[in-house]
């Protein structure tokens with residue numbers, strides 16, 4: 001018989017009362033931060049993953065000059081009088097990177113892909129469609145006027161905006177800037193992030209552990225998630241379980257960073273000092289907790305001038321809440337808000353559950369990438385089942401069951417930029 005107890009219990013025991021709904025929390029998180037104000041000018045080779053603080057305009061028309069799209073022969077269509085076939089004298093050669101001499105009326109020249117069209121020509125015939133007869137070019141079929149020619153400015157006019165402010169410099173955006181003759185771009189400076197991991201039981205992953213100690217999972221996991229071209233991890237510390245240590249660490253981190261990410265100490269235990277220390281530093285709380293399973297104790301607020309993302313200590317909870325609330329916050333700080341991270345997928349297998357909070361479950365995509373097989377309930381402390389998942393589905397708080405064919409939100413795990 002199926003054990004429904006296991007479906008009800010994520011090891012958390014929380015109720016949804018007093019928490020923000022997941023969708024509301026995600027939307028709010030994206031609105032909570034303004035872009036860092038400072039900008040810097042960098043070369044295209046330094047720009048991968050950075051966010052534009054100024055729009056990029058093309059330095060010249062693209063293409064810069066009329067040029068051939070094929071290896072073949074350039075001619076003026078007026079040279080093809082009457083009915084074909086035609087034979088035109090071969091009067092020269094122009095390769096990419098060279099400027100051809102003007103072509104006399106009635107002549108043809110050999111031309112290569114990317115070479116400028118010599119004056120006196122406006123049409124290219126592919127070499128596959130001609131025959132060379134001695135020093136003459138034989139053409140059987142009339143080409144369309146302007147065939148195989150890429151016209152100056154047909155893609156972009158001189159001075160036109162080619163990349164908007166807030167655009168992330170993906171390889172595609174870098175290609176567009178380069179094609180417009182732009183070698184330097186103005187981007188936001190990197191977002192400074194401080195990462196604090198709390199817990200006396202938590203030791204560096206390579207340390208010798210006593211009976212009651214565990215390896216630090218959140219530290220390396222979040223350092224990896226924060227290892228991004230638009231982010232500078234300016235501080236990464238372990239915080240002992242005392243209020244004083246939390247106060248000192250939070251006050252240093254909030255002075256040094258735009259975003260303070262903490263793990264642990266946000267629940268209700270007497271050893272959970274993060275919220276108390278934040279309160280003593282006059283933190284403003286924007287999202288006190290979220291009706292999500294796992295991850296309910298996550299908190300988003302502000303300490304001094306820094307944003308604060310307080311993740312739960314359980315690694316799985318920390319991971320999903322970072323993806324759901326931390327990434328939109330980082331996007332906003334970077335100046336590139338609005339990334340669409342969730343997409344709708346079709347459910348392949350039936351799921352039954354107790355409606356309570358929105359529930360995160362691991363999911364594996366099928367070959368189409370549009371349908372998922374949904375795994376069992378997650379345990380907030382266990383990361384192992386996540387390694388083989390492509391992402392997770394977000395089951396709505398009120399859903400009792402999912403049936404094959406239902407549509408559900410899917411968050412891919414290959415997140416980031």
Ligand SMILES: Nc1nc2c(c(=O)[nH]1)N[C@H]1C(S)=C(S)[C@@H](COP(=O)(O)OP(=O)(O)OC[C@H]3O[C@@H](n4cnc5c(N)ncnc54)[C@H](O)[C@@H]3O)O[C@H]1N2
Nearest residue numbers: 012014199216217218219264265266267272312313314317
């Ligand atoms: N009485 C209640 N107890 C708990 C509640 C509750 O509502 N009432 N909520 C539970 C939920 S849900 C979660 S999640 C955790 C969150 O607790 P904290 O954020 O205060 O985190 P800790 O207590 O510090 O740690 C929880 C858990 O995670 C382990 N941990 C912490 N840091 C790390 C790390 N860096 N690497 C690996 N594992 C880590 C820690 O040992 C604990 O087992 O609270 C529940 N309790």
Ligand code: MOO
Nearest residue numbers: 294295296317380
């Ligand atoms: O389930 Mo808690 O919500 O372990 O993060």
